[in-house]
Amino acid sequence: MAMFAPDYEYEETKVEVDVKGINFEATGKVEKQLGWKLLFKNQQQTKKKETVLSAMEKGQACQVNVEIAEGQTKPPKYYTxxxxxxxxxxxxxxxxxxxxxxxxxxxxxxxxxxxxxxxxxxxxxxxxxxxxxxxxxxxxxxxxxxxxxxxxxxxxxxxxxxxxxxxxxxxxxxxxxxxxxxxxxxxxxxxxxxxxxxxxxxxxxxxxxxxxSFIGDCSCCNHEDGKIQDKGKFYGCSRYREGCTFTLPKKFLGKPISQTNIKKLLNGEKTNLIKGFTSKKGKKFDAYLRYDQTEQKMTFEFPKG
Structure with a gap:
């Protein structure tokens, strides 16, 4: 019904008031015809009423009450x-x-x-x-x-x-x-x-x-100063430009791998027990992770009992 109802009509006035050399702005709205808004009148009652300004002319003197409001500015929003x-x-x-x-x-x-x-x-x-x-x-x-x-x-x-x-x-x-x-x-x-x-x-x-940003030494790198660092979606060697392709995932079988556990893998240790891995068949299981330097792949070590 609102699509076929008359237009909502109003007058809007923007005023600049000079107070001792400082400009203050005020905006007021006067409704002339509710139009389609008439269908939502009950919903509109709960909203804040619009500021109504009286008729004004350029150069007209007026009395202004200026108050200081305390607040905190917000930083600009990040771009998408x-x-x-x-x-x-x-x-x-x-x-x-x-x-x-x-x-x-x-x-x-x-x-x-x-x-x-x-x-x-x-x-x-x-x-x-x-x-x-x-x-x-x-x-x-x-x-x-x-x-x-x-x-x-x-x-x-x-x-x-x-x-x-x-x-x-x-x-x-x-x-x-x-x-x-x-x-x-x-x-x-x-x-x-x-x-x-x-x-x-x-x-x-x-x-x-x-x-x-270095997390640890690269054990697979031919360079003595190869370091593992966060590459965004994975961990990789700082010497990748020189040919080192060693990487470790940030997520494995549906579970995120923390930097603490990444450091353990780099040191040849097993990770802390990670709960909730999801197999290719959809089954959940708990296990420790190790990195096999010979095979250059992740291996599981299951808790006893």
Missing amino acids: EGQLINVMKHAGKEVDGEALQHTLKESEGIGTEATRASIIETLKHQLYIEIRKNQVTVLDKGKILCQAVEGTLLASPEMTAKWETYLNKIGENKGSQEVFLDRIKQMIESLMQEAPRKIGNMEQALQQVNEK
Whole structure:
């Protein structure tokens, strides 16, 4: 019935009041015709009544009572992956200058429809960010990267906008390809001169982060300094780039494996008794875990009795 009922009509007034140089805003609503809301009138009674403002004109003087309300601000909400892609697409909103905003809007922000998702996947794979309960969280490694590029053109959407603007000029024969490439060359040379200091600081901080994330030594690695660390969905060797493929799962037959038990496996010990494993046939059982170095696989040790 509400679909075919008349529209709900109201007047909304927004007022700015200057109190000794500080602007205060007030919003009021006056209902003109309930329309479809008439069908839900009983439900509406429990809701807070709308603020009603009297008729006002620009420049009119009024008496204002100002009170201080104590409270606590809330931190900004984490982005979801979908929201992060949308922010990349509309990066122009964060850029100063209407011309640059327009350019980024025309070029659809940072990346393209085909590359934005892959950019985020790369950040996840490189452990700069991770997704926790559908929320994008920056890891320690990502925070270090942010600090390393902070204040440089690499962290500036304006750079993308300016490049796009000049590329458009080249397309209109109003700019020179040589000038464009020369500016990029100058930027690269400047970044290269600044890079050693930033990279040095970043490597030192990154080493500290990695050391904190080490769980134990890699017993299967040909490198003496191979360390096992959290790789996101599993535990793996820090020397995987050099060819070490040793991994341990975070979850095994439906049960999570704690870091305490992972350390025991790395030391050649059996884990604490883990209850509730689920076999391929769906049966539940309790067991200890061991890692067989020779066979390079998990084995069970069942409690006696």
